């Protein structure tokens with residue numbers, strides 16, 4: 001068997017709440033709820049997320065905002081802080097964190113706005129103690145440079161690393177060594193395994209199975225009779241540490257796109273085109289940041305009255321060049337825009353993603369010759 005990879009999963013702690021706390025200078029001991037307007041307890045929306053102080057009152061994501069208010073009212077009836085939240089703040093903070101996390105990773109994958117996988121096998125020379133030290137360094141860099149707290153899980157594959165990052169949250173670091181798997185799973189609730197939801201857990205409970213080791217003890221064949229073959233085979237692989245350790249930005253992304261809605265519908269195509277080209281540059285910047293290139297360019301035009309068209313074109317090899325894609329986008333726009341209509345929205349999407357191993361800048365010359 002080949003030597004196991006050393007995979008790190010980093011998950012920021014109560015990310016949105018932490019970013020807002022930092023930005024507004026809130027006291028993190030005061031419950032902070034991010035979501036729709038509570039309207040003094042009569043609001044009909046939901047909680048999008050909250051900080052740890054609010055979680056102590058049992059407030060959770062997706063709870064009715066009125067229920068959160070009942071548990072922990074805001075001014076003038078209580079001390080909790082309710083805010084709507086601001087996307088821009090989160091993506092800026094996320095970008096700074098990812099920049100730090102990327103450095104020691106031979107393979108890097110941003111899994112969501114506040115989560116990333118790193119393959120650090122080479123960086124730590126296969127040393128599991130060095131991996132713990134590295135996570136400690138990354139954790140303190142993220143606190144020192146950005147002011148956010150993060151938890152880390154270290155294991156030989158993705159799913160185990162993800163489970164490990166949950167163990168000592170917040171500000172946790174937890175390592176599962178490849179030969180400690182059966183200890184780790186002993187008495188561990190089946191719900192702790194990502195991918196096992198409420199329905200599956202209930203089904204297992206009916207057979208008296210509540211922990212992962214009980215599930216394994218059933219054996220693949222008996223378990224398959226309860227859960228189906230696919231699940232049984234998968235959970236056995238999880239228990240034995242035989243699931244994927246492949247870290248690749250392509251796993252989390254199918255395409256990268258951005259769009260812009262104008263304040264009022266535009267008929268000046270020069271302005272629309274300038275907007276489009278700046279969107280293309282931003283998309284390509286994101287692509288390079290996450291380490292992908294693409295083969296498909298797609299321009300989206302929405303006219304007054306929501307009539308929407310997308311116009312696409314593929315190139316023979318995947319690339320991450322500004323020039324290639326600004327020139328493609330410009331052509332797609334010029335060839336397809338309907339001159340008698342006003343434009344409400346313009347967008348660009350890079351698809352058919354790939355990791356850039358070879359770069360063929362000569363393609364630019366080919367495109368220009370047309």
Ligand SMILES: [Mg+2]
Nearest residue numbers: 011012013114
């Ligand atoms: Mg998180």
